[in-house]
Amino acid sequence: MATGDESDDGLKCAICLDVYCKPIKITCEHTFCEECLAPYLDVPSPNCPLCRKVFDPKKKAKAKDIEKQISSTKSVCTGCSKKMSMSKIRSHTATCPKMGTMTDSASKFKPVATTSQKAPRDVPNRSTFKCPFCGLKNLDSNDLNRHCNKEHKETTMSVVCPICASMPWGDPNYQSSNFIEHLNLRHKFEYDTYVDYNQDEEEILQKVLESSLQDK
Numbered sequence: 001m002a003t004g005d006e007s008d009d010g011l012k013c014a015i016c017l018d019v020y021c022k023p024i025k026i027t028c029e030h031t032f033c034e035e036c037l038a039p040y041l042d043v044p045s046p047n048c049p050l051c052r053k054v055f056d057p058k059k060k061a062k063a064k065d066i067e068k069q070i071s072s073t074k075s076v077c078t079g080c081s082k083k084m085s086m087s088k089i090r091s092h093t094a095t096c097p098k099m100g101t102m103t104d105s106a107s108k109f110k111p112v113a114t115t116s117q118k119a120p121r122d123v124p125n126r127s128t129f130k131c132p133f134c135g136l137k138n139l140d141s142n143d144l145n146r147h148c149n150k151e152h153k154e155t156t157m158s159v160v161c162p163i164c165a166s167m168p169w170g171d172p173n174y175q176s177s178n179f180i181e182h183l184n185l186r187h188k189f190e191y192d193t194y195v196d197y198n199q200d201e202e203e204i205l206q207k208v209l210e211s212s213l214q215d216k
Contacts, residue, residue, distance in 0.1 A: 011070055011086060014050055019086050020070060023063035026055040031063045040135045044157065047134035052151060129166070132159035132179065141187050148183055155180070163187050 013020050015036035022034035028048045040046045041057045048055055071087045079098035128138045133152045141163055158175040161182060165172040176182045 011066065011073060019075075019089055020063070020066055021090060023066040023070075024060050025063040025066070026057075026060050028053045028055055031066055039137070043133060043135045045134070047136065047151065049136065052134075129162040132162055133157065145183055145187060148180055153180055161187075 011019060013023075013033045013036050014030075015032055018033075020031065020033055023031050024034050024037050025031045026037070026048060028051055030048050030050045032049065037049075037060070040049060045054050046057060047053065067087075071085055073086045074083055075086045075089050076083050077089065077093055077096055077098075079093065079096045082092070082096075084092060128140055129144050130137045131139060131144065131147060131152075133148065133155055136147060139147055144163070156178075158177050159179050160172060160174060161170075161176050161179060164170040164174070164186075
């Protein structure tokens with residue numbers, strides 16, 4: 001976190017967990033950074049990341065009251081302990097030498113030993129997925145199943161299955177006409193539990209069926 005002041009409560013974005021940057025208020029009255037909200041605007045009927053209510057992207061507006069509050073509220077950099085308005089804290093921490101040292105020591109990856117093996121590139125993310133209806137991110141297959149059945153059960157829009165699209169055999173352009181039914185039939189399990197990604201789809205499905213019978 002960039003700040004360390006009790007007065008900044010309520011002035012941080014629920015998505016990035018940092019001080020609002022260009023705060024935008026949507027129709028349900030929740031506020032997010034402009035950049036954080038942007039991915040949710042890529043779908044026809046976006047849901048608020050907090051309350052899940054559908055909102056109208058055309059009615060979003062600058063949260064001028066929040067901007068004013070950020071400018072008038074003081075906070076402290078946790079790196080150098082310098083006090084300043086919250087509107088300046090983001091740009092300050094980006095260049096603060098002490099903040100940079102703290103970040104580097106905490107987040108830099110240091111290999112145990114040198115290796116000649118090349119790091120894999122362009123490996124698809126098969127652990128978490130984005131809801132194709134509302135854009136909600138970081139859902140594993142079980143969470144995606146529960147979320148879609150709860151929030152989008154009556155939605156009939158054709159969409160690409162994000163789980164299938166991440167698989168070696170998946171077609172990222174194929175749209176399922178009944179995604180909820182597809183999700184319930186094909187993705188009620190974690191692929192990583194059963195799958196050898198070097199096998200083809202039929203071999204994997206057969207293995208999943210055999211394993212599910214053994215679990216009963």
